[in-house]
Amino acid sequence: MKVFRFLVAMILTIMFISYVNFKQGDIPPLGKFISPFTGFWMNGEKERIGLPEQLKAKQLKENVILKFDEQVIPHIFAKNDYDLYFAQGYITAYHRLWQMEFQVMATEGRISEIIGEKAIDFDKKNRRKGLKYGAKRSLELLKEYPKVDNMMQAYADGVNYWINSLSYEDYPIEYKLLDYKPEPWTKLKSCLLLKYMADMLASGEADLENTNALKLFGREDFELLFPESFATVDPVIPSGTPWDFEPIAVEKPDVTFPLVLTQETIEKPDPSNGSNNFVVSPQKAANGRAMLANEPDLALNLPSIWYVNQLSAPGINTFGATIPGAPGVIVGFNDSIAWGVTNAKRDVVDWYQIEFRNDRREEYRYDHKWLKTEKIVEEIKVRNGETLYDTIVYTHYGPVVYDHNFMGNGEEVNFAMKWTAHEETVEVNTFYLLNRAKNYQEYTAALEYFESPAQNFAFASASGDIAMWINGKFPVKWEEQGKFLMDGRDSRQEWATYIPHEQKAFALNPEQGFLSSANQHPVDSTYPYYVYDYNYEFYRNRRINDRLSLMSGIEVGDMMKLQNDNYNYRASESLPLMLDSLDTANLSLAAKGAYTILRRWDYFNDPKVQSASYYEAWWNALYPLIWDEFVDREVALMKPHVFNTIHLMNTDPYNKYFDVQETEKKESAMDLINQTFEIAVNEIEQWKKDNELDRADWYLYKGTTANHILKLAPFSVENIAIGGNRNIVNAASATHGPSWRMVVELDPGQVRAWGVYPGSQSGNPGNPAYAEMIEKWATGKYYPLNFLRSEKEVNPNVVFTQTLKSE
16 A cells, blocks of 8 residues: 555656646746746846856957946947947847747747747738748848848857857746747848838738728729828928939829729738837027937837947947847937938738639739749648648749638639838848948938838938938839739739839928928829828828927927827817717716816827827727728728828718718718717726726826737736827827837037837846836936947946957
């Protein structure tokens, strides 16, 4: 009996050890995870910086000095390019390794390897979109640029230097939670990361939704619901700018679009992704210095999207925001120039219907001939599941994304994706050159290499120049080309060529004394090329330009104030009509209170005003009721833009779409406004009750959250006390907002800059500095960016110095 009890106890012990040391579903291997010697306890850090005291790397040619300031920003001083980017890769990986690798694995379509079958569709989508295909082509192109190739290799070597020093106890906590380990970093991974940015910013389109709407509603109604432009548009490049070039001639062929109805489409980038930038000339500035402000409005992630550093070596001394996983400074400045970017809205994704010769899909029709396809079998490894194989057919247009195996609805649907991000590109060369640029000419030369994602590059220089270039790889299109699904059999529907670099839209030193961009229309109707996007911004840009037009004697504080501006232009153009349409005699007591609150509103979405909450609840009830014709359809549709909705409410309130489908009753915009007001008020009252609050303060109702990438609540920061919203200059919505704010004042003798972002340099939730900048960011405050002239410069904000020693 004793032997039996011993055997049972031993078996149970073995089973328990096995259980706690291997991942069980979504539960990490508890034995390793809770171990006081190697588990999550080891991720707690007492020091905000905490680098090892002695570091030696045999790859280094000479010693590298790392200086850290109060915000844990590294100032890297090297004596050659290789050592500089090696150190950048090393220190970025030290703070952000898991984030870098997870984002790359997502881009490559490998998340199923980590979390299992729940990510299969996500992985299939990213593989079918051809992100790795484009990254591999870009990697090959690097061979033609030795300096950039060296830059990328040095960065990878630095990342691997950190990875190779790690044992399990040193792994970032996310590796322990998900129970996997880091892989070696490569140049391909950095190329993938840049394609990830292209996917986030330049893969949006509505071709199939437009095709569905055109077929269902007809041409006349389609033009009413989805106009391409408005008279009130204030473009990026000031109206009236002359175009001093002979454009490439293009005529619209006599073609028809295949009006194929599509049930569902692949997930699109978040429409909240955007940005603001603006530059002010010395004539507009109080002290006669050019100034630049930039804020990319992206997902409010933790770890943050950006990592800030200074890079200094012979020929370069630059400071700014970098993308963890890619070398160089993306948004920043040096002692001569500053630059900032916003997303340039342009349709660079088109869909082509493919006719295969037979079920083998080895040939497809193109005019009067059959072209060969290429088939790539994607191996999708699934954690705790069987490996899947997905055959992707490539045409000369690009990958066939929609077919009988994926999103084809079981029908004969074969849609190929043509996208500029599939091309081999070398954007990293733009930043290699831009980081070293000294003037406008060198800035424009650097932009020649930037193709995807298209960006509005704002520029200011210490010599007083300001400029804006709308930069990217833009196909020359005839009118409406790519607006709808196109016929892949017809060569006339293919892109013929691209707009030459010198014919891209730009402005230099305009008479108005400022330039700005906020994802609006790029140009007015005089620009000689067809320009289209499905989702321009109509509010933030007008507010910025309105303010800059009125301002003079502008100071740095004015630039900061404008970045944090909470004025709700959308509400100012819709709420007066909404309030005037109410039948106030029949309102409930709560509705009368809400009416009074809204009447007294000055249209500023400040954190602790209730008016913004009532307006948002009302609009969120009204907008879908106006467009109920688009709900519960069996095909993919996109509702008309908010701007056009308000335009129609004000100019055509009795049009046929302002009714309720269920009742089939002839109604007007005013009827719908009245129907939804009480609904909105009741929604607010219920929200207050659920949250045990007496007020509906805007910041609480909005609930801005900096989410950990894995949506882990303990690693996220919720209910951030910040105003603003989508369509507002301070574009902080629930999950998106200014991911990096920067203001730079340029002078030949001294460059001064300030910046802040919602997070911190450290990606470790156990670090005392984790998320430490969020409070300042939310309240519109900035940190001085300590731009050091040399490693010997004494700066009181530098609190720690480290040497990377060469062996």
